[in-house]
Amino acid sequence: MLSYDVTEHGKPxxxxxxxxxxxxxxxxxVRITHSGVCHSDVHLWHGYxxxxxxxxxxxxxxxxxxxxxxxxxxxxxxxxxxPEVRGVAIGDKRVVYPxxxxxxxxxxxxxxxxxxxxxxxxGIAMPGAFATHLLVPDPKYLVDVxxxxxxxxxxxxxSGVTCYSAxxxxxxxxxxxxxxxxIGCGGLGLLAIxxxxxxxxxxxxxxxxxDRKLEAARGQGAARTVRSDAPEARKALNEAxxxxxxxxxxxxxxxxxxxxxxxxxxxxxxxxxxxLHGGEIALPMPPIAQRSIAIVGSFVGTLGxxxxxxELAKAGKLQAPPIxxxxxxxxxxxxxxxxxxxxxxRTVLDFSRIQETS
Ligand SMILES: [Zn+2]
Ligand SMILES: [Zn+2]
Numbered sequence: 041m042l043s044y045d046v047t048e049h050g051k052p053x054x055x056x057x058x059x060x061x062x063x064x065x066x067x068x069x070v071r072i073t074h075s076g077v078c079h080s081d082v083h084l085w086h087g088y089x090x091x092x093x094x095x096x097x098x099x100x101x102x103x104x105x106x107x108x109x110x111x112x113x114x115x116x117x118x119x120x121x122x123p124e125v126r127g128v129a130i131g132d133k134r135v136v137y138p139x140x141x142x143x144x145x146x147x148x149x150x151x152x153x154x155x156x157x158x159x160x161x162x163g164i165a166m167p168g169a170f171a172t173h174l175l176v177p178d179p180k181y182l183v184d185v186x187x188x189x190x191x192x193x194x195x196x197x198x199s200g201v202t203c204y205s206a207x208x209x210x211x212x213x214x215x216x217x218x219x220x221x222x223i224g225c226g227g228l229g230l231l232a233i234x235x236x237x238x239x240x241x242x243x244x245x246x247x248x249x250x251d252r253k254l255e256a257a258r259g260q261g262a263a264r265t266v267r268s269d270a271p272e273a274r275k276a277l278n279e280a281x282x283x284x285x286x287x288x289x290x291x292x293x294x295x296x297x298x299x300x301x302x303x304x305x306x307x308x309x310x311x312x313x314x315x316l317h318g319g320e321i322a323l324p325m326p327p328i329a330q331r332s333i334a335i336v337g338s339f340v341g342t343l344g345x346x347x348x349x350x351e352l353a354k355a356g357k358l359q360a361p362p363i364x365x366x367x368x369x370x371x372x373x374x375x376x377x378x379x380x381x382x383x384x385x386r387t388v389l390d391f392s393r394i395q396e397t398s
Contacts, residue, residue, distance in 0.1 A: 042394060043171035044371045046108040049087030049099075052372040053170070056107070061175040063122040068176045070136060073392040074194040075169040076113025077371070079226065082379045083316060084110050084164065090318025092295070104165065112138040112162050113388070114169030115185070115194035127179050133190075134182035135197050135350075136174060138162035139340045143178075154205075154340055170371060172394055183346055188353045191388040192360040195227070196349050198340060199386060200358075203232040203289075204349040205341030206314045207239070210287035213310045213334070218286035219243040221277065223268065223301060224315055225253040227386035229291045230260045230361035235349075237261035238357030245280045247273075247300065256384050260359055268300055277304045285309060295319045302333070310334040361385040368394060 041060040044053045063069050083089050088096040099105070114136040118128050128134065141148035141156030148156050160166050162174070176182065185193035210220060220241055222229045225248040236244050237260070246257030247268040254265040264280040266273060277285065277300060286309050288301035293315030301311050302323070311333065328335070341349075352358050362385030366374055370389075377383050 041171060041173040043109045043167070044368055045170070046085055046106050046110060048106055050085065053085075053375075055369070060173050063120050063125070063175065065122045066124045066178045067122040068118055068125055068128065068179050068182065069120040070114065070116040070134065070174045070176060070182070071119040072114055072116040072169050072172055072174055073390070074115040074190050075111045075171075075368070075389040075391055076191075076195040076198065077111075077374050077378065077387045077389065078113060078198050079378055080198075080316060081110045081112075081163075082375055084108065085375050089316055092318055092320030109167040109171055110163050111169035111171065111389075112164065113194045113197040113199065114138065114162065114174050115190055115197075116174065116391075118182070119173070121179070125179050128182055132182075133185070135185045135193050136162060136169070136176055137181040137183055137201075137343050137346045138168070138197050139201070139342070140166070140177065140181060151342055151344055154342055170368065170389065172391055181343070183350055185350055185353070188350070189360065191363045191365055191390075192353070194388055195231075195363070195386050196346070196353060199228050199231055200349040200353070201341035201346045202314060202338070203228055203235050204352075205345045206289050206312045206338040207232060207235060208345070209312050209336050209338050210289055210310050211239070213286050213308060214241070215286065217243070218284045218306075219245055219281035221245045221247055221281065221285055221288040221301060221304075222257070222262070222291065223247045223288055223297045224291035225250075225257040226291065226381070227361050228314070229253075230256055230385060231358070232289060232291070233257055233260040233262050234359040234361070235352065237359075238352055243281070245277065245285075247277065247297075250381070252384060256362065260361065268297065273300055274303050287312065289314060291315045293317045293319075295321050305331070305333055308332045310336060313337050314339075363388055365390050
C-alpha cells in the first residue's frame with residue numbers, strides 16, 4: 041500500500057510504501073477511492089493546536105509523533121475482511137466513520153465515542169486515509185452511502201458529521217422567527233448552511249471576511265451575509281438578525297469570532313464552538329448568567345450523527361459545497377492552501393486511479 045505521511049511536522053508529506061494490512065477478527069481493509077482533506081489536518085500536520093497567549097497543545101504530548109498517516113474522511117471499497125466480520129462483503133462501497141472510541145468505557149457504551157477519554161480516531165490515533173488502504177477495527181464503523189456522490193459522501197465523515205452535531209446543539213433554543221448565524225464559510229460553514237435549510241430554518245446569516253465565501257454562502261441558502269471584519273460588524277449582525285440571534289455556530293473559533301457572536305446573541309442564546317483556530321478569551325461572568333447564554337463546545341459527531349447526516353443527504357436535503365478533486369500527490373500544496381485560507385469549499389483526494397503498489 042501507498043500512503044502520504046507526515047514524516048516531519050510542517051514539512052512536505054512523503055510517499056511511503058508499506059505492507060498492506062491483513063485483517064484479523066472483526067477487522068476490515070478498505071481500498072480507499074476518495075479521501076477528504078480537512079482544516080484540522082493542517083493543525084495535525086503542524087503538530088500543535090494554538091491555545092492563545094503563546095501556549096500550544098502539542099501532538100507529541102499526546103504520544104503522537106511522526107510518521108503519521110493523516111486523513112479522516114475515507115470512502116472506499118471493502119477489499120478484505122477478517123473471519124468474524126458480518127454485515128459487509130468484499131466489493132461493498134462504504135464511508136468509514138472515523139471517530140472511534142475505546143469501546144470499553146461508559147461513553148462508548150452509550151454511543152458517545154466523541155466523549156471517550158481514550159479515542160482511537162482514524163487519521164489521528166490510528167493511521168488514516170491519505171493512503172490506498174485503511175484498516176478499520178469493526179464493520180460497524182462502515183456506513184452505506186449508496187446514491188450519494190462519492191466525493192461528497194467522503195466529506196460527510198468529518199465535515200458532515202461535525203456540522204450535524206453542532207447544529208443539533210443549537211436547535212433546542214430556536215424559535216420560528218429566530219435567526220441563526222454561521223461564522224466562517226469554508227467547507228464546513230457552507231455545508232452547515234445547506235443543512236440548516238434542509239432542516240427547515242430560513243433566517244440563516246452567514247459571516248466571513250471573504251466576499252467570495254459570502255457569495256458561496258448565499259448560493260448555499262444563507263438569507264443574509266455579514267462581513268465579520270467590518271468595523272460595524274456587530275451592528276450589521278444585530279440588524280441582519282433583527283435582534284433575535286438565537287444561536288451562532290462558530291466554525292473559526294478565534295477571540296474576534298467569539299466576541300462577535302457573544303455580543304449579538306439574544307438572551308437565552310447558544311454559542312456553539314467548533315473551529316479550532318485557537319486563542320483565548322476573557323469575559324465578565326455575571327452577564328453569562330444574566331443573559332442565560334449557553335457556551336457549548338462541539339467536536340466532530342457520533343455514529344448516530346453520521347447516520348443522521350447520511351439520511352439527510354440520501355433524502356436530497358443537502359446541497360454539497362463546491363468540491364475540488366485533486367491527485368493525492370498534491371497533498372502538501374493542498375494543506376498549504378488550506379492553511380492560507382485559499383480556495384472555496386472542500387478538497388477531496390482521488391485515490392481511485394492509483395495503482396496497487398505492494
Ligand atoms: Zn476533520
Ligand atoms: Zn471509550
